[in-house]
Amino acid sequence: MPAKMITPTMTASRIARCSNRGFTLIELMAVVAITGVLAVAGVSLFHKQILASKGAEAVAVIEAIRSAQESYSAENHVYLNVSTASGGLAWYPNPTPGPTRFAWQQPGHVDYARWRALAPPVNRSVLFGYLVNAGEAGTKIPDLQLAAPPTFASPMPIAWYTIQARGDVNGNNITAKYAASSVNGEVVVENEGE
Numbered sequence: 001m002p003a004k005m006i007t008p009t010m011t012a013s014r015i016a017r018c019s020n021r022g023f024t025l026i027e028l029m030a031v032v033a034i035t036g037v038l039a040v041a042g043v044s045l046f047h048k049q050i051l052a053s054k055g056a057e058a059v060a061v062i063e064a065i066r067s068a069q070e071s072y073s074a075e076n077h078v079y080l081n082v083s084t085a086s087g088g089l090a091w092y093p094n095p096t097p098g099p100t101r102f103a104w105q106q107p108g109h110v111d112y113a114r115w116r117a118l119a120p121p122v123n124r125s126v127l128f129g130y131l132v133n134a135g136e137a138g139t140k141i142p143d144l145q146l147a148a149p150p151t152f153a154s155p156m157p158i159a160w161y162t163i164q165a166r167g168d169v170n171g172n173n174i175t176a177k178y179a180a181s182s183v184n185g186e187v188v189v190e191n192e193g194e
């Protein structure tokens with residue numbers, strides 16, 4: 001039997017043929033599985049961020065109300081108690097939390113005249129309902145509708161106001177709640193993105 005001769009060109013062509021095989025099915029399945037997991041994680045995080053960003057409306061409107069209260073106080077030397085109907089519990093303009101937007105101007109609301117007197121610079125429809133309670137020195141701040149509300153002196157030694165917002169931005173019957181006061185500059189948040 002004649003001896004087989006291997007030349008360098010034959011070895012290079014054999015290596016070239018073996019390296020041109022491409023990806024195996026297992027490698028492709030692994031890539032598809034990893035891509036699917038990343039896509040699911042990305043979509044769920046994106047959805048949570050969208051819901052949390054709807055809470056930015058509440059913070060922006062609270063700041064607008066806070067500014068309107070300080071302007072009103074500068075002119076009238078007192079904060080305006082806006083939410084007086086139903087024992088100070090009539091949410092404006094959205095009486096019940098839900099994924100439905102309400103126009104800011106609600107002439108049929110029982111506290112509408114007081115909201116017009118305060119005149120917060122809100123010029124769009126909103127998802128949240130708002131309460132604004134205020135009082136003079138020597139009065140008590142009403143209980144905030146939070147699971148863990150901040151504590152205030154009782155009675156308050158200075159004039160005060162509180163602002164509350166609540167809304168159900170995704171319609172799951174869990175309300176997001178926001179609260180602020182004239183006592184400090186913070187906004188307390190519960191169930192953000194709900």
